[in-house]
Amino acid sequence: MPNLSKLVNKHTISLATSAAMPVIGMLVLSLMAHNLSAPEFGNYIFLLVTILLADTFRNGFVQTPLIKFYAGTGFKTSAEVAGSAWHVGLMQTFVFVGIDAIVYFAYPSKSPDIETTIQWFGIIYLTTLPGAIASYILQAEEKFGRMLLLQVINQGLFFLFILALILLHKISFQTAVYAYFASSAVTSLFTIVVGWAKVKSMRFRSKEMGSKLAHFGKFSVGTSISSYLLRSSDTFIIKLMFNPALLAVYYIPQRLMEIFEIPMRAGVAVALPELSAAVHKGDERDVARIMKRYAGMLTVMLIPIAIVAFLLAKIVIDILFGKQYHESEAVNIFRLFMCYVMLMPIDRFFGITLDIINKPQLNMLKVIIMLVVNVAGDFIGIWLFHSLYAVAIASLFTFFAGAIFGYWALKQYLKFTIRDIFTLGFQEIKSVIRHLLEKSKPEHKEA
Structure with a gap:
């Protein structure tokens, strides 16, 4: 088998990346289950499931097409694919944020927890876009070490924020939402600053490539x-x-x-x-x-x-x-x-x-x-x-x-x-x- 050492290393890092998110996520859920009331924990799970369902759309609409058309290409094509993926991702995100805004202003909720969920869903979903696209690009480039680092930063920050809130006796559904937003925002900002999200590639986007990504x-x-x-x-x-x-x-x-x-x-x-x-x-x-x-x-x-x-x-x-x-x-x-x-x-x-x-x-x-x-x-x-x-x-x-x-x-x-x-x-x-x-x-x- 050619490049056996490289293959084993890629699998090892990819396995660590795949395990990091569920392991840390399970630890965070355990902490929150023990420190939130049952209704507050239920509200957080509802928000989490809503975000994960929306992520299912993003992953299907952006991740798979980006990797398919990006991996194994030259600089010009990869830049065009990344820029077009950013455009498609933004359009899809704005649709979800728009629907969330309509629900927020049209739905007369008497529950502050439901109102918080509706209010923060769109904000969090928009905030997570750069980090999501960065992870897709890193996967297409087979940079699994950076993917692992990205997971550790995102999940690690959220874990530390939740732990700090528990130690300070400030943990609640609302503060947990703030912690989720803060960890997502820092992660996305990090990917933009270090260039992993390739925000500048948007100037290379093309209508033809955008159509190919959307069709797929x-x-x-x-x-x-x-x-x-x-x-x-x-x-x-x-x-x-x-x-x-x-x-x-x-x-x-x-x-x-x-x-x-x-x-x-x-x-x-x-x-x-x-x-x-x-x-x-x-x-x-x-x-x-x-x-x-x-x-x-x-x-x-x-x-x-x-x-x-x-x-x-x-x-x-x-x-x-x-x-x-x-x-x-x-x-x-x-x-x-x-x-x-x-x-x-x-x-x-x-x-x-x-x-x-x-x-x-x-x-x-x-x-x-x-x-x-x-x-x-x-x-x-x-x-x-x-x-x-x-x-x-x-x-x-x-x-x-x-x-x-x-x-x-x-x-x-x-x-x-x-x-x-x-x-x-x-x-x-x-x-x-x-x-x-x-x-x-x-x-x-x-x-």
Whole structure:
């Protein structure tokens, strides 16, 4: 494998970047849950979910198109893409800020907390734009060390602000909102000052490139929204069909699945710019090779982890969530989830490869098919078996549907087989392990 040391370093930094945000975020949420009243904490979660939903639009409309058209290009094209992405990002942000302003002045809220949420959403969303675009550009340039630093600055500042408010006994929903705004503002200002956000590239924007980004982005947004609904559909259906107490039972294994999302996000972050560069070179064989390499490596790596997690599910849930859950359906639901872990990297990389080869409409269709299968499977399973297990089993069919459609769609444009993915993935993992073992050996110098 060429440039093995570079590949391992990129994966290590990308993995740290992918892990930094959820780990620090979970720590902050824990602090706030212990120091805010239940209504105030609920208001903060509502604001956070609203911002994350709006970020889903931004990521779909700006992030994926920027990386696709930016990575592997020369200075002139990359500057044009960055400038046009800034223009598209600003237009999309102003639409959301405008809607927020209309709601703020038209909605006669009697609750100061809801009024604070509506008032600050638009301000925060606008403030986070430079930091978001900087992170997209850094990912396209494969500068994962800087991405990690950006995450640490943003999440680290927010953690310190919240900790200071708690120590000063000033923590409340409103002061938490101020802390969120302050950390976002400092991060964005930092990216502008050091040049990572490439604000000056706006003078290179073009109408043609802006149209290309927007055209691609409309499908990417459709994919992002469908993915969000896919992740949330089980929660809504369980809340509708079962006792609300069972929602926590299902939420536990769902939350544990985020462990597997960390290496997946890291792999996607590294693979996206490589895939884009190969597409710009017109090298279809290299596109297929990169897709097979990353999908295969992640699959081979996750299979033994999934087996161990399957065997230790009861112990893990007991330690993390208490004895009241290790005798519940949560243990076996988590074990059912482990049965389709091997499909997750393949499904994810089929999707992003469809995006990168300029077939975002097929990726969107893939996710919509998965959403339909999941919702239909949930209702049919619950109707037949009246059990939470039916919802978990429906997820198996969901990922099978996505992987089958993704395989069929990609086969129209690239030459590969499922066997290729496993074979190359196993070879790459062996090469990485061999490289790490050789690197760890002490060097013997001749006397």
